[in-house]
Amino acid sequence: MKQLFEYTGRNVIAYYSGFLSKPGILQEDINDEDKNGFMMAVHRLERKKGLDLILHTPGGNIAATQSIADYLHKMFGNDIRAIVPQIAMSAGAMLACSCRSIVMATHSNLGPIDPQLSGVPAYGVIKEFERACKEVKRDPSKAPLWHAIISQYRPTFLSQCQNAIDWSNAFVQEQLESVMFGGQKDAKTKAAAIVAKLTDYSGNKTHSRHIHYDECHDMGLVVERLEDCPQLQDLVLTVHHSYMHSLMNTPSYKMIENHLGTALVKQQVVQPVIQQVQQG
Numbered sequence: 001m002k003q004l005f006e007y008t009g010r011n012v013i014a015y016y017s018g019f020l021s022k023p024g025i026l027q028e029d030i031n032d033e034d035k036n037g038f039m040m041a042v043h044r045l046e047r048k049k050g051l052d053l054i055l056h057t058p059g060g061n062i063a064a065t066q067s068i069a070d071y072l073h074k075m076f077g078n079d080i081r082a083i084v085p086q087i088a089m090s091a092g093a094m095l096a097c098s099c100r101s102i103v104m105a106t107h108s109n110l111g112p113i114d115p116q117l118s119g120v121p122a123y124g125v126i127k128e129f130e131r132a133c134k135e136v137k138r139d140p141s142k143a144p145l146w147h148a149i150i151s152q153y154r155p156t157f158l159s160q161c162q163n164a165i166d167w168s169n170a171f172v173q174e175q176l177e178s179v180m181f182g183g184q185k186d187a188k189t190k191a192a193a194i195v196a197k198l199t200d201y202s203g204n205k206t207h208s209r210h211i212h213y214d215e216c217h218d219m220g221l222v223v224e225r226l227e228d229c230p231q232l233q234d235l236v237l238t239v240h241h242s243y244m245h246s247l248m249n250t251p252s253y254k255m256i257e258n259h260l261g262t263a264l265v266k267q268q269v270v271q272p273v274i275q276q277v278q279q280g
Contacts, residue, residue, distance in 0.1 A: 001014065001239055001257065001258070001259040001261075002259050002260075002261075003235055004052070004235040004236065004239060004259065005259035007231060007232065007235055008052060008232070009049060010049055010050045010051065010052045010081070011045045011046065011049050011050060011051045011052065011076075011258065011259065012051075012052045012054065012258060012259040013038070013041045013042070013051060013052075013053055013054070013256070013257070013258050013259075014054040014056075014239065014243060014255065014256070014257050014258075015034070015037075015038075015053065015054065015055055015056070015057060015255075015256050016054075016056045016057075016243045016247065016254065016255045016256075017029065017056060017057045017058060017247075017253070017254050018247035018248075018252065018253040018254065019057070019058040020087075020244075020247075021244075021247050021248040022247070022253045022268070025253045025268065027254070027266070028058070028253050028254060029057070029058055029059060029060030029061065029091075030057055030059060030060025030061055030064050030065050030068070030091050030092065030095070031060055031061050031064050032061070032063070032064045032067070034064065034068060034254075034256065035064070035067065035068060035071065036264065037254075037256030037263075037264035038068055038071060038072065038256060039071075040256070040262055040263075040264055041256055041257060041258040041262055041263070041264070042071075042072075042075050042258075043262065044260060044262070045075075045258060045260070047075055047076055050076055050079035050080065050081070051072065051075075051076045051079065051080045051081070052080075052081050052083055053072070053080055053081070053082050053083065053095075053099065054083045054084075054085065054236070054239065054240070055082055055083070055084050055088040055092050055095060055096060056084075056085060056086055056087060056088065056092075056240070056243065057087070057088055057089065057091075057092035057095075058087070058089050058090065058092065059089045059090025059091035059092045059093070059094075059111065060090070060091045060092075061091065062091055062094070062115065062164070062167060062168055062171065064091075065091040065094050065095055065171075066171050068095065069094075069095055069098040069175065072098075073098070073179075078100055078178075078179045078182060079100065080098070080099045080100060080179075081099055081100060081101050081102075081103065082095070082096040082099040082101070082102045082103065083102075083103040083226075083236055084096060084102060084103065084104050084105075084108045084109075084110065085105065085108060085226075085236055085237060085239075085240035086105075086107065086108055086109075086240065087108070087109055087111075087210075088109075088110055088111070089109075089110070089111030089208070090111050090112070090113060090116070090207065091113075092110075092111070093110040093111050093112075093113050093198065093211075094113050094168065094171065094172050094175075096110060097113075097172050097175055097176055097180065097194070097198075097221070098172075098175035098179055099179065099180070100179055100180055100182075100222070101180065101222040101223065101224055102216070102221060102222065102223045102224070103223070103224045103225075103226050103232075103236070104212075104213045104216065104223050104224070104225065104226060105213070105225070105226040105227060105233070105236075105237075106212075106213060106225075106226075106227060107212075108212065108213060108226070109210035109211055109212050110198075110210075110211045110216060111207070111208065111209065111210065111211060112198055112199065112200070112201075112204040112206075112207055112209055112211070113168055113172055113195075113198045113199055114165070114168075114198075114199045114201055114204070114207060115161075115164035115165060115167075115168045116207055117157075117160060117161060117164060121201065121207055122160075122161035122162070122164045122165050123161075123165060123199065123201035124201060125153070125157070125158065125161045126158070126161055126162060126165070127201065127202075128149070129150065129158060132146040132149070132150055165199070168199075169195050169199060172191075172194075172195050172198070173188075173191045173192060173195050174191075176190070176191035176194055176195070177191045180221070180222050181222075190220050193219065193220055194219050194220050194221060197219040198211075198219075213225060243255060250267070251267040251268045252265050252266065252267050252268075253266055253267065253268055254266040
């Protein structure tokens, strides 16, 4: 991390989740508690040097993501560059889109930003409901079949899905307009086209779809190819592999750290194994 800072001259904060090696752990996603880690990491950094934010995350809570992005922009303005050595999904992709550019390797990927409510895709619910309305209008005999499906929705669920879609779309649209395309005359058009691609439920097929460098570039995101600078590539991937090794071989499941060595590390509580010895 220190060598990366010395090479770029830019502050570095790494945000790593152990979701690949320790799946299913509570709070391995982006959440409000992460703000404490970012506050600790920002402390003592020279704000005028900008920030390189290294992201490896499955995503998480949109409210927490928006709040973290707002905080980092207040600390560093728009001089924030995202570096995605491997994976930044969902809300992680949103956080990357709030930066002026995104550094990606050939093997790196972002993910769709369509919101999920308790694992249920909001776009999928809306589209399914619209389909039900059309089919029942065309053929009323299908009403009992659709009633069995729609009746499982809890009250206000449809409006919650629509609100989540509107919120996430507005957040990413605003970030792209004001940061990545800030000052450009066609910023709104560019941002809208990217949001449409990242939220294309029918085109992306699944929330876990991996969107790689070429597709990110083609949709209009400002992306830098990590391999274009071998020295930067070596430094970034060394940092990445160090974190992956730590997350795989220690109880740690989340790490937020700056290049000064200040870190917040969250670890699993390992219960002791008690063996009972039977008297023979």
